[in-house]
Amino acid sequence: xxxxxxxxxxxxxxxxxxxxGDVIEFWGFKRNQGRVWAHLYLxxxxxxxxxxxxxxxxxxxxxxxxxxxxxxxxVLKKTRIPNRRAWLYSPETNLKEMIGRVxxxxxxxxxxxxxxxxxxxxxxxxxxGVDPIIVSRLTKMRIFADGMKKAMDLFITGAQLDLRSVMDxxxxxxxxxxxxxxxxxx
Amino acid sequence: xxxxxxxxxxxxxxxxxxxxGDVIEFWGFKRNQGRVWAHLYLxxxxxxxxxxxxxxxxxxxxxxxxxxxxxxxxVLKKTRIPNRRAWLYSPETNLKEMIGRVxxxxxxxxxxxxxxxxxxxxxxxxxxGVDPIIVSRLTKMRIFADGMKKAMDLFITGAQLDLRSVMDxxxxxxxxxxxxxxxxxx
DNA sequence: CACATAGTTCAAGCCTGCTTGAACTTCAAG
DNA sequence: CTTGAAGTTCAAGCAGGCTTGAACTATGTG
Numbered sequence: 001x002x003x004x005x006x007x008x009x010x011x012x013x014x015x016x017x018x019x020x021g022d023v024i025e026f027w028g029f030k031r032n033q034g035r036v037w038a039h040l041y042l043x044x045x046x047x048x049x050x051x052x053x054x055x056x057x058x059x060x061x062x063x064x065x066x067x068x069x070x071x072x073x074x075v076l077k078k079t080r081i082p083n084r085r086a087w088l089y090s091p092e093t094n095l096k097e098m099i100g101r102v103x104x105x106x107x108x109x110x111x112x113x114x115x116x117x118x119x120x121x122x123x124x125x126x127x128x129g130v131d132p133i134i135v136s137r138l139t140k141m142r143i144f145a146d147g148m149k150k151a152m153d154l155f156i157t158g159a160q161l162d163l164r165s166v167m168d169x170x171x172x173x174x175x176x177x178x179x180x181x182x183x184x185x186x
Numbered sequence: 187x188x189x190x191x192x193x194x195x196x197x198x199x200x201x202x203x204x205x206x207g208d209v210i211e212f213w214g215f216k217r218n219q220g221r222v223w224a225h226l227y228l229x230x231x232x233x234x235x236x237x238x239x240x241x242x243x244x245x246x247x248x249x250x251x252x253x254x255x256x257x258x259x260x261v262l263k264k265t266r267i268p269n270r271r272a273w274l275y276s277p278e279t280n281l282k283e284m285i286g287r288v289x290x291x292x293x294x295x296x297x298x299x300x301x302x303x304x305x306x307x308x309x310x311x312x313x314x315g316v317d318p319i320i321v322s323r324l325t326k327m328r329i330f331a332d333g334m335k336k337a338m339d340l341f342i343t344g345a346q347l348d349l350r351s352v353m354d355x356x357x358x359x360x361x362x363x364x365x366x367x368x369x370x371x372x
Numbered sequence: 373c374a375c376a377t378a379g380t381t382c383a384a385g386c387c388t389g390c391t392t393g394a395a396c397t398t399c400a401a402g
Numbered sequence: 403c404t405t406g407a408a409g410t411t412c413a414a415g416c417a418g419g420c421t422t423g424a425a426c427t428a429t430g431t432g
Contacts, residue, residue, distance in 0.1 A: 012307035012314075016324065019303040023331075026214065026296065030390080042324075044317055049409075059392045064410055085400065086408060093323070095330055110212065117205040124198035131230055137279070138202065138228075144281055145209075155337055216420080235379075245422045250380055271377060271430065 013042055017056075028106065032058065036066050037075055037091055046079055046088035073102050100156040108156070111149040118142035199228055203242075214292065218244065222252050223261055223277055232265055232274035259288050286342040294342070297335040304328035 017038040024034025039056055040047060047055075053063045067089060070076045075098055078087045092098045122138045203224040210220025225242055226233060233241075239249045253275060256262045261284055264273045278284045308324040 012310035015303050016307045016327075019300045020327070022296075023300055028212065032390085041327075042320055044319055050407095060409080061393065061411075062391055064408095065391095068410085083401090085406095095326060099330075110208075114205045114209055117201050121198040121202045128198075133230055134228055140281060141202075141206070141227075144285075151341055218420085246379085247381075247423065248421055250378095251421095254380085273378080 013039075016042060027103070030066070030069070032056075032062065033066055033069055033075075036063070037070060040076060040089060040091040041093070046090040048086040048088055050086065052089070073105075074098070075102065103152070104156050107152060108149065111145060111152065115142055115145040115149060118145060199225075202228060213289070216252070216255070218242075218248065219252055219255055219261075222249070223256060226262060226275060226277040227279070232276040234272040234274055236272065238275070259291075260284070261288065289338070290342050293338055294335065297331060297338065301328055301331040301335060304331060 017035050020038035020041075021031040021034040024037075025031040035056055036052060039052065049060075049063050049067060052058070052067075053060055056063075058066075067076070070089075071078060074092060076089050076091050078089060081088060118138055118141050122135060122142060125135050125138055203221050206224035206227075207217040207220040210223075211217040221242060222238060225238065235246075235249050235253060238244070238253075239246055242249075244252075253262070257264060260278060262275050262277050264275060267274060304324055304327050308321060308328060311321050311324055
């Protein structure tokens with residue numbers, strides 16, 4: 001491998017790893033979690049913590065913690081090779097399964113909480129006799145949150161989704177209120 | 187209004203505003219941008235910067251900058267009332283239009299860049315004669331990014347989306363490569 | 373034009389959350 | 403059981419981004 005080829009290789013590996021880091025950060029995880037997974041994913045052989053530390057320029061402690069997190073989310077697998085002390089890590093390669101699982105746990109839960117908060121606010125505001133315009137706005141927001149949740153759920157499970165129904169969230173007020181009445185509970 | 191009612195009111199307004207802040211932060215914007223919009227959205231009358239500063243407990247400078255941002259994204263409207271010096275702000279109430287527009291500009295652009303980076307990496311890796319397994323992994327990631335982009339685009343435009351096609355991204359390698367060949371450009 | 377209030381700017385400080393690295397614990401090999 | 407490499411922990415430090423507030427600019431009013 002000559003100098004130029006080496007430069008190019010550094011470049012595409014590096015830019016890919018950084019791009020994955022960006023996406024992972026975008027999803028609310030740590031940038032370096034993405035970088036570690038991507039580095040393994042661009043390698044054909046498993047790597048030890050020491051190698052990752054060296055090749056990604058991170059501290060021993062950082063690598064240890066990142067690997068723990070990634071293992072927890074089953075985004076990589078630990079393996080051992082005879083006559084070698086260190087654990088070796090390989091990436092989970094089933095993107096669909098892996099991303100779906102992780103997003104389900106985190107983002108879906110988050111949206112559900114928002115929806116619950118809005119539902120509670122609606123009830124309180126109504127009980128308090130607040131201006132109906134405000135109550136309907138709370139309803140609108142809650143239905144939007146439910147739409148996001150549904151869209152994300154369907155995205156994750158890979159099922160069919162008619163997003164028209166999600167965006168129906170924004171029908172005129174009367175219809176929204178009707179929807180609300182049929183769906184509320186407690 | 188007695189003490190308890192007041193407490194409840196504080197509570198649902200407050201929790202709603204914080205929930206909106208959470209969602210806005212989740213989408214990569216500033217928490218306080220969400221709080222400002224939500225505060226206006228829960229009011230039936232427009233508010234001045236001074237009122238927002240007071241009611242949300244923010245500094246003059248912060249409010250000024252937040253309003254500038256929100257106005258830029260057309261998430262609220264400036265109005266003026268005769269015989270009153272200050273500008274008054276009211277929220278954009280069309281959630282669908284507003285969220286769609288903002289997400290299109292930011293998130294769609296972001297995903298497109300990732301896709302471009304991966305496309306470039308694929309080309310470089312291929313040119314370099316890298317292990318085909320690695321090249322196919324780059325392809326897999328790029329197709330996934332394209333799937334995300336498509337899903338988000340359709341979510342935003344409110345069009346119909348068969349997410350099955352998005353998740354088809356993860357078919358066995360042969361099919362992926364075929365898909366890749368038919369879709370690439372340049 | 374002068375005044376006073378509204379609005380903007382930005383350097384400094386603050387806050388949060390990530391990273392470091394040294395001390396500690398675990399564990400396979402001999 | 404001993405040894406030393408591998409792995410973990412966490413207090414302290416660091417970095418980046420948000421907020422503050424004082425100085426400055428703009429603008430409506432008389």
